[in-house]
Amino acid sequence: MSIAIVGAGVAGAAAAIRLAERGVQVDLYEAVAEPQPIGAGLLLQPTGQRVLAAMGLLDGALALGMRVDRLFGDTPTGRAVLDMSYRRFHPEAYGLGIQRGALMGLLWGRLRELGIHWHCGVAVEGFDQDGQGVTLRLAGREPARHAALILANGSFSRLREGMKLAQHARPFPWGAIWTVLPAPPDFPQIELRQRFRSASQMIGLMPIGKAHADDGERGINLYWSLPVAELDGWQQRIGLDALKQQMAGLFPDVAPLLAGLRDAAQLREARYADVWMSRWHDGRVLAIGDCAHGMSPQLGQGANMALIDAHELSAEVGDDWPRVFERYSRRRRAHLRFYGQASRGLTPTFQSHAVVAPWLRDRCFGWGGRLPYIHEQSIATLAGVKTGWLWGRLEI
Template sequence: MRPLEIAIAGCGVAGLASAALLTRQGARVVIFDKLETPKPIGSGIIMQPVGLHVLDAIGAGEAMRALGAPITRLYGQSAPRGNVVLDVRYDARGKHAPSGLGVHRGALFQVLFDAARALGVPVESGRDVVGVSDGRLRFADGAESAKFDLVIDALGARSPLSHAAKAPLPFGALWASLKWVDGFDGAALEQRYEAARKMTGVMPIGRLAGETQDQAAFFWSLKHTDRAAWQAGDLEAWKHEVRALWPKTAPLLDQIHRHEDLVFAAYAHRTLREPLSRECVHVGDSWHCTSPQLGQGANMALLDAYALAAALRSQSDLSIALGEYARLRLWHIRLYQSASFLFTPAYQSEAAIAAWLRDWIMSPISRVPPAPAVLAALVAGELGAPLAAIAGIDRQ
């Protein structure tokens, strides 16, 4: 039987993972990306156990673990009392349960890019995709691609092939990758809050390939409407505000010399009813995007790629396979989109009531069994058993 000819729009986590998995199955894949040199944007993320499982299937898991930093705990305190309002430990699922891995986005991109290129996946750069019709990608310069059997949209939350979110979430975040300094927990994501209006965090993210310096991801929550004022404002005054919330960040802040040393990340919340539209199939943020509160973005993208590859492997009829892909992922996506929607106001909002509920009700309840194990499974990406569902179609 003739191998599938597949075009992938977007050379990010979802696109590269899809390319590697589908090429391993014998498909002929081409990636199209608008950048002349594809690269990631952002700082650090947590690879959850479900995401690491997919990286192992791609053959990139070992390389990722060699660069990342194990994360065993998510921990946060609220000012000014210093009371603990977040304490999620991966081992609450069991003594030997796998933990997370703090990684630099650049390192994740590189191991996936290397895996795809090692499989011979061609990448056509400088191709700004603006549409798709009859199996052909349309580009901003008016050109069209050859005809493909399947087009995969991996262009992210602002994909022109998907429906745009109505508006970005009120809060985004400033991010920076900095040299790791002693004094922070080397195996934890640590956060400090003032109500839900202010949030800062530090997380070990290992190192980039070819480097020896361990890094930390630093972030500061910021409203979209305050971004221009922050950019025009005095950097030292902002640093004073951060130190007032969390004095221990001082040696990290000393590494920030210009506003441009931080990147502003915007977030949106949107889920398409199904991953099929405009003659293509969506993976990752082009299908579903949300706030980063549960740390699932890259992991959900990897699961999408894994499920799509499994569905195409199990069904020879393309339309049936795509329906199977939707079935495999829809429940898990809806579960995590709902959880993220509910958790976000407690950590990034102007809502004083949400912060009060977090500190005085949600936090105490989270320490009562079985809540610790449930929260750990939620953070690990395991609620809804996504890997078992995907593995199940190979046993049918």
């Protein structure tokens, strides 16, 4: 019997590839009939890049994405809040800004090369497991029987509730709107650039390269933070012109880029949830990716964590799937716990109506970042390698 994976996003596609490369027979179920290569710009950390290299996809990603050497964020008064250089982590390290669609194109291409059974337009509605396998309930189809099941269907998965273990998925009270805009010819070369006013306004710009190889334009990902309560119907309540004024008011340098933003429909909404699980396996069922550890995008880790999950799972492959999943959970524990805690702790200092936390952030982060030890810890956090608050590094 084959292994079933639910969801062909970064986590599910990468897991299918890594398992197939180890000789495991995989069936991948995706609810969307014709998955499109879309999604927000992603920052691929050195960790995620290592996994792509192991899959033979890093050169393709480098050809499409844009190298990011530094993250810089400040306040309208010019106070530096974040100033992190990958070079301080490792002389050859950098982040890679890439369109999610470009990354998905690479992963899906590899899925096809490997001949993985990919069932698009098939939603998995539930599952039952016993000592020999797992039976999937499929929308409009006969049930399917598999040796084990991997849930990779995102933060808002309902299937996860079928795993008998303590868990919660709490939507964050803040989300974002984002788009990819063509870089005007005279627009300066930027790194990952953020500007904050307290925690209630935040704009982010990241160079992310092109969607596919024959695309002439290089894009810049524009991110604007908004409370979830204001996301629905923002077009009527705020309106595009007023929104652009707010953006340019916070960060005047963005004005030339905003000329490419002509229609509210260009902006997409993003909502995210904090997913916590006491462990990630229950017998023959395993959760990976956002389904297992959804977090806010503030640390730029979600897609990287999904890639690492896939890679680390493939390292534990064997015949006894409950044991494989148990070993995987143990292997991932420290890394997943650290980033879950960091996301929960840091997100309100960047996205909330709080006053004290961002006031402290503005005064402490910039100052702390000048201390070599703090800078080193911050950049290791950004690079995606930390497995504990004081020590511990992920080795991939």
